[in-house]
Amino acid sequence: MFRNRDRSAETPAHETALACLEAGIAATLPERVVADRIALDEETIAVGGATYSLDTFDRLVVLGGGKAAGGLAAALADRLGSRLDDGCVVTTDVESGSVGPIEVREGDHPTPTERNVEATRTILDRAEAATAETLVLALVTGGASALLCAPAAGLALSDLQATTDALLASGASIDEINAVRKHCSAIKGGQLARAAAPAPVVTLAISDVVGDDPAVIGSGPTVPDGSTFGDALAVLDRYDLRETIPDPVVDRLERGVDGELEETPDAGARAVAAAADDWHSLANGRTAIDAARGVARERGYEPLVLSSRFAGEAGEVGRVHASVAAEIVAAGEPVEPPAVVLSGGEVTVTVDGDGTGGPNQEFALAAAIELAESGADAVLASVDTDGIDGPTDAAGAIVDRGTVPRDEVDPARRALAANDVYDDLDDRSALLRTGYTGTNVNDLRVLVVPAAD
Numbered sequence: 184m185f186r187n188r189d190r191s192a193e194t195p196a197h198e199t200a201l202a203c204l205e206a207g208i209a210a211t212l213p214e215r216v217v218a219d220r221i222a223l224d225e226e227t228i229a230v231g232g233a234t235y236s237l238d239t240f241d242r243l244v245v246l247g248g249g250k251a252a253g254g255l256a257a258a259l260a261d262r263l264g265s266r267l268d269d270g271c272v273v274t275t276d277v278e279s280g281s282v283g284p285i286e287v288r289e290g291d292h293p294t295p296t297e298r299n300v301e302a303t304r305t306i307l308d309r310a311e312a313a314t315a316e317t318l319v320l321a322l323v324t325g326g327a328s329a330l331l332c333a334p335a336a337g338l339a340l341s342d343l344q345a346t347t348d349a350l351l352a353s354g355a356s357i358d359e360i361n362a363v364r365k366h367c368s369a370i371k372g373g374q375l376a377r378a379a380a381p382a383p384v385v386t387l388a389i390s391d392v393v394g395d396d397p398a399v400i401g402s403g404p405t406v407p408d409g410s411t412f413g414d415a416l417a418v419l420d421r422y423d424l425r426e427t428i429p430d431p432v433v434d435r436l437e438r439g440v441d442g443e444l445e446e447t448p449d450a451g452a453r454a455v456a457a458a459a460d461d462w463h464s465l466a467n468g469r470t471a472i473d474a475a476r477g478v479a480r481e482r483g484y485e486p487l488v489l490s491s492r493f494a495g496e497a498g499e500v501g502r503v504h505a506s507v508a509a510e511i512v513a514a515g516e517p518v519e520p521p522a523v524v525l526s527g528g529e530v531t532v533t534v535d536g537d538g539t540g541g542p543n544q545e546f547a548l549a550a551a552i553e554l555a556e557s558g559a560d561a562v563l564a565s566v567d568t569d570g571i572d573g574p575t576d577a578a579g580a581i582v583d584r585g586t587v588p589r590d591e592v593d594p595a596r597r598a599l600a601a602n603d604v605y606d607d608l609d610d611r612s613a614l615l616r617t618g619y620t621g622t623n624v625n626d627l628r629v630l631v632v633p634a635a636d
């Protein structure tokens with residue numbers, strides 16, 4: 184999976200870190216989660232304790248988007264065969280333009296482009312064509328906010344592009360970012376389910392959001408939106424973005440606050456509220472951690488899950504993990520070596536410099552500096568499970584106490600301060616490259632502390 188690694192040169196601790204990452208990612212791949220979590224035949228779909236009888240419907244249609252939507256569509260087309268009538272999904276990295284009757288359109292991430300808008304228009308058209316006799320299977324996976332892109336009335340694609348870029352660089356959390364995106368969109372925040380009404384909508388999601396809030400994953404196109412125009416405007420103020428965000432967006436949010444525009448559908452909107460009851464998560468960061476934990480145990484390491492919910496500045500979280508490594512080495516706490524410590528969540532970067540990198544790379548370089556200073560014998564690997572960390576071709580990085588020699592700590596610190604860690608890690612052969620993996624459950628981190636010599 185890690186196509187740039189020369190595995191022969193690696194220690195058992197490096198091997199274990201990579202094996203844990205591979206198992207974690209593999210456990211969340213769409214084909215695997217459809218097989219594990221959905222019972223399908225020509226007559227019924229059973230998922231998450233609910234059973235949907237297909238006989239009640241004339242048509243079965245698949246609509247949606249996100250980085251794992253192509254794989255999910257393929258797995259469903261494979262299992263549902265001729266029972267499936269139609270569909271369209273938008274995703275990254277398209278292998279084939281269709282799977283069975285489902286069109287698979289390629290779009291761009293994280294900044295939406297014209298092809299995202301065209302695909303989304305098709306998806307909304309098909310939703311609007313659905314009747315009460317149509318069952319809509321909505322596929323919502325991480326990345327859907329960018330990929331499902333329909334500018335609200337009065338906004339241009341360029342407004343959404345500039346807004347996305349500014350929000351992503353601001354350090355705002357994903358629920359804050361999506362509160363803004365939902366209020367600039369004609370599909371997010373329940374509007375796909377509203378377009379499909381009266382057709383019932385069953386959502387199959389793969390979550391890349393800490394806590395799995397359906398209203399945040401992919402900006403919740405099929406569930407009620409509890410956020411308001413006021414919340415969206417407050418995000419711009421909190422991150423001092425009013426001057427950076429295009430005027431038409433700020434005007435729209437202000438007009439919304441003044442009551443001049445219709446809010447996104449909330450829990451009072453009947454069709455959307457009904458769709459919320461039929462929302463099912465197929466996999467999340469915890470799925471990846473559990474699989475990685477199994478591999479650690481098989482290899483003779485004591486596994487410990489630190490948390491699947493890390494958020495915050497990537498460098499800070501990297502330093503925390505390196506401190507945990509030092510504590511394990513020095514005191515055997517909170518776990519005795521040989522140990523594997525696992526964590527997930529979504530760390531972010533507040534961008535001050537103009538370099539190249541991503542959150543998992545910043546996490547790794549900050550941790551490498553700390554490991555160099557403590558001298559703790561540990562290996563730490565961190566990836567974005569979708570295979571793309573920040574706007575780079577790396578999934579993340581793997582480091583140990585020798586990755587940054589003591590006399591190179593200062594230049595490494597400068598690279599971090601300039602948000603320019605990609606080249607630094609590349610020069611140290613620390614980057615992990617997978618290409619798009621086909622899934623997306625956000626970050627997965629593995630800390631391996633071998634037994635003391």
Ligand SMILES: O=C(O)[C@H](O)CO
Nearest residue numbers: 325326327328400401
């Ligand atoms: O698309 C998005 O909004 C993020 O990936 C979170 O799901």
